[in-house]
Amino acid sequence: MEHHNLEQIFQDKIDQEIKIEPRDWMPDAYRKTNLRQISQHAHSEIVGMLPEGNWISRAPSLKRKSILLAKVQDEAGHGLYLYAAAETLGQSREQMIEDLHSGRAKYSSIFNYPTLTWADMGAIGWLVDGAAIMNQVMLTRTSYGPYARAMVRICKEESFHQRQGFEVLLVLSKGSDAQKAMCQDAINRWWWPALMMFGPRDGESTNSDMSMKWKIKRKSNDELRQQFVDMIAEQVKLLNMTLPDEKLRWNDSKKHYDFGDINWDEFWQVVKGNGPCNKERLAARKKAWEEGRWVREAASAYAAKQKQKQQAA
Amino acid sequence: MTNASLIDFTLYLADSTLILGQRNGDWCGHGPVLEQDIAITNVTLDLIGQSRSFYQYAAQLIGNGCTEDQLAYWRNEREFKNALLCERPNGDWAQTILRQTFFSFYQRELFTQLLHGADTTLSAIAEKSLKEVRYHCRWSSEWVCRLGDGTQESHERMLAAVENLWPYVGELFVAAPYETALQIDTATLKSNWMDAITAVFTEATLPPPSLTSTFMHTGGKNGQHTEALGYLLAELQYVQRSYPGCEW
Helix, strand or coil: CCHHHHHHHHHHHHHCCCCECCCCCCCHHHHHHHHHHHHHHHHHHHHCHHHHHCCCCCCCCHHHHHHHHHHHHHHHHHHHHHHHHHHCCCCCHHHHHHHHHHCCCCCCHHHHCCCCCCHHHHHHHHHHHHHHHHHHHHHCCCCEHHHHHHHHHHHHHHHHHHHHHHHHHHHHHCCCHHHHHHHHHHHHHHHHHHHHCCCCCHHHCCCHHHHHHCCCCCCCHHHHHHHHHHHHHHHHHHCCCCCCCCCCEEECCCCEEECCCCCHHHHHHHHHHHCCCHHHHHHHHHHHHHHCHHHHHHHHHHHHHHHHHHHHC | CCHHHHHHHHHHHHHHHHHHHHHHHCCCCCCCCHHHHHHHHHHHHHHHHHHHHHHHHHHHHHCCCCCHHHHHHCCCHHHCCCCHHHHCCCCCHHHHHHHHHHHHHHHHHHHHHHHCCCCHHHHHHHHHHHHHHHHHHHHHHHHHHHHHCCCHHHHHHHHHHHHHHHHHCHHHHCCCHHHHHCCCCHHHHHHHHHHHHHHHHHHCCCCCCCCCCCCCCCCHHHCCCCCHHHHHHHHHHHHHHHCCCCCC
């Protein structure tokens, strides 16, 4: 069949909202874009375990310790589904992990910010998971089948995490003066990085046009960001806290909140590796992987021996 | 049996599961492979869950509005009664796995005895926990086999883990006064545990261990610990103690 026919059939499927499956023909660029995005998403889940993992040993109550452990474990689970979805596009998990460690593959910059107090566990759940959900709800309808299906499972857990995060802050917001200050401080530190999670402004986002045409993405970065601001600007009132933006106010003609300028210099610096924790996060991942090598080798050697024994018997 | 013995024994169970859970929790996000990161966190969640059941029961026995968090966060090094084994540092995956195997098989035997014990609350917690503990035994002992009978390196690391941890298993079978009061049969515990561990070691191609040929440390059950516990508690307890009297 002619190449342009294949491409036409592919685009027709997309236009008719039929999912693209691993064995279907797809343009190379579609495969590459999905692979890049899904693996980046998987890496984000795994690197994202680190900032919150920091607080498992220091969680302020046994109940909070259990909830936090379960949450960080959920992220490992999300990483697993996503690596599996990415593998259907023809790359092994080991290769993806190598790409992460060598710096060829990226992960969400938000995880390069430090978790300094317990309140950060609340702010991450509420703001970071909240921002992630905006994107992920959209992705449950993405055109690549395995990615869309992974997202359905992930979204259920993420919205639970967001409620848990909000609840952490709600307790602090009703607590002592020190707890209230801790709560406000965490919101101040996480607000702008959370807005940056939606990526560059629409005019400056390099991968957006084809991603929209192929329905990998269905909403633009700025649309999702606005939706997020509108939601959080209301929710913050329930905490009796404020967002650190003097320009934030309801615009009745647009029916949206106006908000201030994002510091794009900071955004690009963190993307380039100069965030507060870029080096630590990557070093922690590499260390775990290197120190786990002998364990993985032992497991393979043992499995091979067992197989041999079975065949001999 | 006095109420004090029952409280002490319940705290021994609570502290041991909390401290081991606290140790294991450090693996979350740092495991050797993603599937095992998830698996050890499952074990950790179970241990913390068990500790909460025991602390809640101890708090109820103590009365006066005592809570699980007061017991976990506001007691000091010399008040903790956990087995020394539980506070030993994580080391490598071999050490962590072996520590878990030793403790899970001990829990299996101990909780089986508690099923038929006089205290119905402890029986109920033991019954619920046994379902988890049986899985922990399977998961951890399978890893002992993989590492023991895997590569030369993993075999050597497993031998090092045995050498490191073995001196801490003897204490499990030396009855503390509160265990004697509760009629815990440590002799049966010990022989069942040794049979099970010997079977795992045989399967794992590790030399059979002996409880008589090694010096055994004791003291944890009565509040005399290794240096490691103080650091662990400092980290575990610091938020509560920095902001006394707060809800979290």
